[in-house]
Amino acid sequence: MDELSVVADDGVRLHVAACGSGPDVVVLSGGPGCVHYLADEALAPRGVRAWFPDPRGVGRSEGGAHPMARAVADLEAVRAAAGVERWVVLGHSWGGDLAVRYALDAPHAVRGVVSVAMHGLHRDRSWAEAYEAAKDDDPGPDIPFSDTVWRSLRASFAEWIHEPGLWRALADSPVPVYVVTAGDDIRPAWPHAQLAALVPRGSHEVVPGVPHDLWHTHPDRWVEVVTRACADLSQSSQSA
Numbered sequence: 001m002d003e004l005s006v007v008a009d010d011g012v013r014l015h016v017a018a019c020g021s022g023p024d025v026v027v028l029s030g031g032p033g034c035v036h037y038l039a040d041e042a043l044a045p046r047g048v049r050a051w052f053p054d055p056r057g058v059g060r061s062e063g064g065a066h067p068m069a070r071a072v073a074d075l076e077a078v079r080a081a082a083g084v085e086r087w088v089v090l091g092h093s094w095g096g097d098l099a100v101r102y103a104l105d106a107p108h109a110v111r112g113v114v115s116v117a118m119h120g121l122h123r124d125r126s127w128a129e130a131y132e133a134a135k136d137d138d139p140g141p142d143i144p145f146s147d148t149v150w151r152s153l154r155a156s157f158a159e160w161i162h163e164p165g166l167w168r169a170l171a172d173s174p175v176p177v178y179v180v181t182a183g184d185d186i187r188p189a190w191p192h193a194q195l196a197a198l199v200p201r202g203s204h205e206v207v208p209g210v211p212h213d214l215w216h217t218h219p220d221r222w223v224e225v226v227t228r229a230c231a232d233l234s235q236s237s238q239s240a
Contacts, residue, residue, distance in 0.1 A: 001018065001039070001041060001052075002017065002018045002019065003015070003016070003017055003018075004017075004018060004078075004081065004082065006077055006078050006082075007077070008056075008073065008074050008077045012061075012062045012063040012074075014053060014054065014056065014061045014063075014074055014077065014078060015053070015054045015059060015060035015061045016053045016054070016078050017036075017039045017052040017054075018049065018050065018051045018052065018082070019041045019044055019049075019050055020045075020047070020049050020050050021049050022047045022048040022049055023048050023087075023088065023111075023231075023234040024049045024051065024082070024084045024088070025045055025048045025049065025088045025089075025230050025234075026050075026051045026052075026053065026090070027039075027045075027051065027052050027090045027091075028053075028090065028091035028092070028096075028098055028099055029052075029055075029091075029093075029094075029095050030092050030093025030094040031055070031058075031093070031143075031145050031150060031153075032055070032094045032098070032150055032153035032157075033058055033145040033146040033147070033148075034055075034058070034094075034145040035058055035059045035145065036055070036058075036059060037141070037143050037215070037216075038052065039052035039054075042219065042223075043215055043219060043222060043223060044223075045090065045223065045226045045229075046223065048088075048227075048234070051082060051087070053074070053075065053078045055071065055074075055149065056070065056071065056149070057146050057148065057149045058145070064146075064149065065148045065152035066149070066152055066153070066156075067152060067159075068098065068101050068153060068156040068160055069105070069156070071098060071101075071153065072098075072101060072102050072106060075102055075106075086108070086109055086110065086111045087109070087110070087111060088110075088111045088112050088113070088114060088230050088234055089102055089103065089110055089112075089113050089114070090113075090116070090226055090229075090230060091113070091115055091116070091118070092116045092215060093118060093212065094118075094119065095118075096113075096114075096116055096117065096118030097115070097118050097119050097120070097121065097157065099113045099114070099118075100113060100115060100118075100121065100170075100195070101160065103173060103177065104169050104170070104175075107173065107174060107175050111175075111176075111234060112175060112176040112177070112178065112234075113178065113233075114178045114180065114226060114229040114230055114233065115177065115178070115180065115192075115195075116180040116182070116214075116222075116225070116226065117180065117181065117182045117185055117187070117212050117213075117214070118179065118191075118192065119187065119191070120187075120190075120191025120192060120194075121160075121161045121166065121191065121195065122161065122191050130186070130187075140212060140213045140216070141213055170195070170198050170199050171198055171199070171200070172200075173199050173200065173201075174200070174201070175199075175201065176202070176203075176233055177195065177199045177201065177202045177203075178202075178203050178204075178229045178232070179192045179195055179202065179203070179205070180192075180204075180205050180206075180207060180225060180229065181193075181204065181207065182211055182212050183206050183207055183208035183209055183210060184208075184210055184211045185211060185212040186211075186212065187212060189206065205225075205229075207221065
């Protein structure tokens, strides 16, 4: 892995790892506030230059609690420091939600979004009831995280999804969004289908037989899915 140290516009130092060569893809892990569990060459999409920024206040990045707008600004600082004009944004779980926010806030920077097993831009009782009923049977891997970062970003997410103009912005977005559902995820899939149907260049795929953390349980399947999705988005954006 290559290592890069980036100074954000407020002076906070951010750590970024990178590997591979080809079209640029920035990879966002979940949580929010988890260490970057996808920062592994074995999990990177093939045929791309993959960038793995440690979130602010997590891992080797400085800082602490922050809102989603700050997370987007940090990604833009990483993009500028890396000398990348535009990139595909690949996110897992919370990272998939942040990827959509990034595409709305900085469409000039994003070739396309690949969102795998995202939460979805909603707060729905039936979704929560289904998740709560099944979560004890699906503990997932034990991933270190920052509680203060988690709390601040979850609060910011709640504010964002209640903004009056959110759905209008999604319906007007020019950025391709490829939404991937893990077929055995305990999280309901209907928000994925809704988002893919709403954005003008949206698409949706269900990967059968894999759980939420397919990167951990089915790493070969993860690599196959994200490699194909990132390649498709990179090619379509270049021909558009």
